[in-house]
Amino acid sequence: MLRITVVDSSNATVRLRVEGRLTGRSVEELRRSCDLHAPGENARLTLDLADVSFADAAGIEALKELQARNVAILNLAPFLALQLRNPKGGIPPSRGKSNEPEWS
Numbered sequence: 001m002l003r004i005t006v007v008d009s010s011n012a013t014v015r016l017r018v019e020g021r022l023t024g025r026s027v028e029e030l031r032r033s034c035d036l037h038a039p040g041e042n043a044r045l046t047l048d049l050a051d052v053s054f055a056d057a058a059g060i061e062a063l064k065e066l067q068a069r070n071v072a073i074l075n076l077a078p079f080l081a082l083q084l085r086n087p088k089g090g091i092p093p094s095r096g097k098s099n100e101p102e103w104s
Helices: 024-037 057-068 078-085
Strands: 002-009 013-022 044-055 072-074
Touching: 002 024, 013 024, 013 057, 024 044, 024 057, 044 057, 044 078, 057 072, 057 078
Parallel strands: 013 044, 044 072
Antiparallel strands: 002 013
């Protein structure tokens, strides 16, 4: 279950707190919420993900798409931050344990 709450709204910014698991249907719920609360042209939408406990591949892809739309993402758990930096998704291989190229 996903819970999305408006925690700050002004002419310059809208900040949404996202809580729960970002999977399946909740990914579309997040997209709809972002579209609904997207501020005007000179304002910024910010997502606070401190209380997101899990994101599947669809959730990670949605966050990447939102970042590409200049949505600011705050308070990422380390596992989410790693997946958003990783161009292929998933966890990078351990050093020296794989013939796959390492991500930088």
